Every structure is written in structure tokens, then in C-alpha cells.
Amino acid sequence: MKQMEVTIMGQSYLLGCPEGGETALASAVAQVDREMSAIRDAGKVKARERIAVLAALNLAYQLAEVPRDTTAAASSASPDVDALIKRLDEALGHDGQLL
Template structure:
């Protein structure tokens, strides 16, 4: 896998940005830019936040919150599954590890 960079043009809130990234990450970068653009447009459309910089910060906070919630859910899900596994082992008479 090469790490040769390419320049990708992305458009966020009608402004174009040139971003260097490895060729194999081009699609991921494009998806990320589209997601950010969508979030920023939602915030701008709400009419509660003004200024591109403030909109960008609010979008970053919202996206970060979503990611942290997913991470927390993963941990909670793992804990629940481990507990269920232990209860099943006990019900089946298997010793706990």
C-alpha cells in the first residue's frame, strides 16, 4: 500500500478546501467532508448559531458527542453481553472464567 499523497478538493458550506491525503483515503475524506457539510448546514438552518467558525465548532462538538456515545454504547453492550454470558454459564452449570 502506497502512502503517496494526493490533493483532494472538498466543499463545505459552499467554500472549497484543498486537503492532502493518501490516495487510498480519498473516499473516506470525501465522505467525512460531506458529513461535516451536512451537520454544519443543519446547524446553520436552525438559525441559533451565527458565523462559520461557531457553526464549525458546534458541528465538531455534535459529531464528537455522537462518536463518544457510540463508544460508550459499545462498552455498555460488551458489559451486558459478558453478564449474560456469565449467567448462561451459571445456568448451564459451567464454571466462570
């Protein structure tokens, strides 16, 4: 297994990568970096850990939508950050509120 150094939101990570998987990993890293940067730039969430969780949820949501309607999911933007935070806060209850 090969190792690749990548940067997400300005922080470097050393990741394991199977031979021939460099392009796919670079694409995944770019997508995660875009999601996290968009959440950070929206200004609602400051903590890196919370940004990472919201980005992971956005990406998981996008993946879950693909089987339902491939063309619509591929062309749609990520869910609204405020709406996602509200849904998470409702699910976590008052003790685990994100904001």
C-alpha cells in the first residue's frame, strides 16, 4: 500500500492508498476539502470537528440520494447548511446541540 500526503482545510494528512487508487483518493480529498471549506466559509460553525461531521453528513446524504435519482443527485448542490444543523440539533436534543 502506498502513502499519499494530502491537505484538507490547510491541514496535512498522510493517508494509505492502494496502488492505482491515487486519482480516486485525490478526487475524494478534493470533495471533502470543498465540503468542509464551504461549511467553514458559511460562518455558522467554527470547530473543525463539527465541520468535519457536517461535511461527512453532507457527503453521506449525497451518496444516499444517488440510487433514487442519479441525474438529479449529480446536478444538485449539497443540502443547506442551516437546515442540516437544525436537523442535527433536533436529533441530538438540547444536550448535544451543535450551536
